[in-house]
Amino acid sequence: xxxxLDSFGxxxxxxQEHAKRRIAEREARRxxxxxxxxxxxxxxxxxxxxxxDDEETSTDITNFNLEKDRISKESSKVFEDVLESFCSIDCxxxxxxxxxxxxxxxxxxxxxxxCLPKLFNPLIRLQLLTWTPLEAKCRDFENMxxxxxxxxxxxxxxxxxxxxVDIALLPTIVEKVILPKLTVIAENMWDPxxxxxxxxxxxxxxxxxxxxxxxxxxxxxxxxxxxxxLLLRMRRTLDDDxxxxxxxxxxxxxxxxxxxxxxxxxxxxxxxxLGNFLQWYGIFSNKTLQELSIDGLLNRYILMAFQxxxxxxxxxxxxxxxxxxxxxxxxxxxxxxxxxxxxxxxCRYLVHLADTIYRxxxxxxDVEKRNARENIKQIVKLxxxxxxxxxxxxxxxxxxxxxFKSVVEGKAA
Numbered sequence: 240x241x242x243x244l245d246s247f248g249x250x251x252x253x254x255q256e257h258a259k260r261r262i263a264e265r266e267a268r269r270x271x272x273x274x275x276x277x278x279x280x281x282x283x284x285x286x287x288x289x290x291x292d293d294e295e296t297s298t299d300i301t302n303f304n305l306e307k308d309r310i311s312k313e314s315s316k317v318f319e320d321v322l323e324s325f326c327s328i329d330c331x332x333x334x335x336x337x338x339x340x341x342x343x344x345x346x347x348x349x350x351x352x353x354c355l356p357k358l359f360n361p362l363i364r365l366q367l368l369t370w371t372p373l374e375a376k377c378r379d380f381e382n383m384x385x386x387x388x389x390x391x392x393x394x395x396x397x398x399x400x401x402x403x404v405d406i407a408l409l410p411t412i413v414e415k416v417i418l419p420k421l422t423v424i425a426e427n428m429w430d431p432x433x434x435x436x437x438x439x440x441x442x443x444x445x446x447x448x449x450x451x452x453x454x455x456x457x458x459x460x461x462x463x464x465x466x467x468x469l470l471l472r473m474r475r476t477l478d479d480d481x482x483x484x485x486x487x488x489x490x491x492x493x494x495x496x497x498x499x500x501x502x503x504x505x506x507x508x509x510x511x512x513l514g515n516f517l518q519w520y521g522i523f524s525n526k527t528l529q530e531l532s533i534d535g536l537l538n539r540y541i542l543m544a545f546q547x548x549x550x551x552x553x554x555x556x557x558x559x560x561x562x563x564x565x566x567x568x569x570x571x572x573x574x575x576x577x578x579x580x581x582x583x584x585x586c587r588y589l590v591h592l593a594d595t596i597y598r599x600x601x602x603x604x605d606v607e608k609r610n611a612r613e614n615i616k617q618i619v620k621l622x623x624x625x626x627x628x629x630x631x632x633x634x635x636x637x638x639x640x641x642x643f644k645s646v647v648e649g650k651a652a
Contacts, residue, residue, distance in 0.1 A: 307369050314368050328362050328388050339393065339405070352393075352404035356411045359389070363416050371424055372443040373436045380417060410451050417447065418454065418461040425468040431476045432508065437515040440469075444522055466523070473516060473531055481509060483540045488547060506544045506557065512536060514564040525569065533581040537561065545588055550595040555617050558589060562621055576628035586627040593618045593634045616640055 243251045318326035325331070335355065339346045363385045371377060380386060386409065393405030421443065430436050444465075447454045454462050483505055484498070491499045516532040541561065548554045569579060578586060593615045600611035615638050622631035634640070 311369055314365060317365060326362065328359060328385050331358065331362075332388060332392060336392065352408070355392075355405070355408055356415055359385070359412060360416055363412060364420075367416065367420055370420070371428065372421070372439050373424065373428060375435075377439070380413075407453070410453050413447065413451050414453050414459065414461050418465050422461075422465045422468045425465065425472055429469075429472060431473050431515055432480065432512055434511060434515055437518050441518045441522065448522065469519075470523070470527070470531075474535070476512070477531070477535045477539075481512065481536065481540055483509065483544050485543070486547060491547060502544070502547065506541070506548075509536060509541050509544070510557070510560050510564070513541065513561065517564050517566060520566040520568070529569075529579065529581050532564075533579075533585075538581070538584050542584060542588060550592055550599060551614060554592055555614055555621075558592075558618075558621055561585075562624055565625065570624075570626040573626045576626075576632070578625045578627040582625055582627065586622060586625070586630045589618050589622055589627075590630050590634055593638065597638055612638075612640075 323330055324334075335346075335351060338351070366383060366385050367380070370380065370383075389409055389412070392408050393403065421440075425440070429440055449455075453459060456462065484502055486498050486502060490496070491502060493499060513532055513536050516536065517528060520528060545554060545557065548557060573579070596611050596614050596618075600608050603611075615634065619631050619635045619640055622628075622634065
């Protein structure tokens with residue numbers, strides 16, 4: 240009987256079996272780690288959705304490495320029937336260096352400098368075949384043989400001309416080879432939920448932007464394509480991978496129940512994604528980042544989860560973690576008493592949280608009233624930290640938080 244294939248050509252039965260195995264592995268890891276935390280007394284400090292359990296499984300890593308090794312072996316045969324003079328970067332480079340050194344006018348008239356990036360392109364791409372900055376031990380491309388070989392091309396002792404295009408050989412190769420490679424990685428390999436992968440993608444991007452002026456040029460088409468691929472990947476994650484369950488509050492009262500644990504995991508994974516998005520501060524514009532992180536994630540999903548959270552320590556802890564993701568530069572140069580407009584809904588929630596905590600403390604013991612007052616002070620601090628001084632002053636005044644009211648009013652002045 241012919242196998243039942245899905246739209247990607249995969250055997251449905253085998254794929255479903257593989258998916259079940261991955262889920263079982265992930266749940267087993269979670270159980271082992273949870274038991275270890277219980278034994279060491281660290282259970283209270285752990286936030287489920289912030290762990291790496293939802294990232295690659297050991298099976299995926301093993302399969303990936305096996306496939307990578309297979310591709311590496313196959314790639315070694317690409318030029319096995321080609322003379323070294325035509326497939327070695329060093330050999331090819333030496334021939335053109337000799338031409339440039341002896342017959343520079345002829346070399347220049349033939350526009351060799353413009354042809355070299357295309358000539359070296361396939362040879363460099365072959366060396367970069369298994370290169371990915373997402374891996375922990377990824378080799379810096381500037382330490383690879385092709386880069387070191389071409390580093391001083393055209394830098395002989397003779398006086399160089401200003402318009403000598405050979406000076407831009409490596410920057411051009413980085414633009415034409417490295418950026419397209421990163422674009423493919425962004426589209427097909429990078430997981431925005433992974434803090435580790437995101438940090439590495441941000442790192443390699445900053446390296447290119449800071450080290451290669453042509454990459455930082457806003458009109459560079461390869462740069463535009465790369466940044467667009469990153470944005471599309473993040474938007475796809477928002478649309479396809481983020482899910483926030485809605486449960487009645489009475490269902491979440493049991494902290495060991497499945498719905499409660501799932502709700503917490505989804506909340507903290509969304510906060511993790513928020514922090515990952517905002518790692519791109521300084522690369523994408525504030526408008527783009529605020530649209531993705533605040534409009535697309537905070538206001539669309541995370542605020543909805545806040546409505547189902549307990550009004551007290553839990554909500555304040557969550558709000559602190561959310562605010563810690565925001566770049567401080569967003570608030571340093573704001574004028575007046577209002578924060579950025581996209582955070583208005585979040586600030587209103589904090590004001591509502593302070594009012595609810597106060598109302599719930601009425602008629603309670605002195606200890607509970609003191610705790611409520613401390614929580615309200617924390618909320619005033621949080622509002623002030625995002626420059627929502629209008630809300631901070633209002634909450635401090637309404638609940639008679641004198642010590643914080645003076646600090647906040649001093650900031651506003």
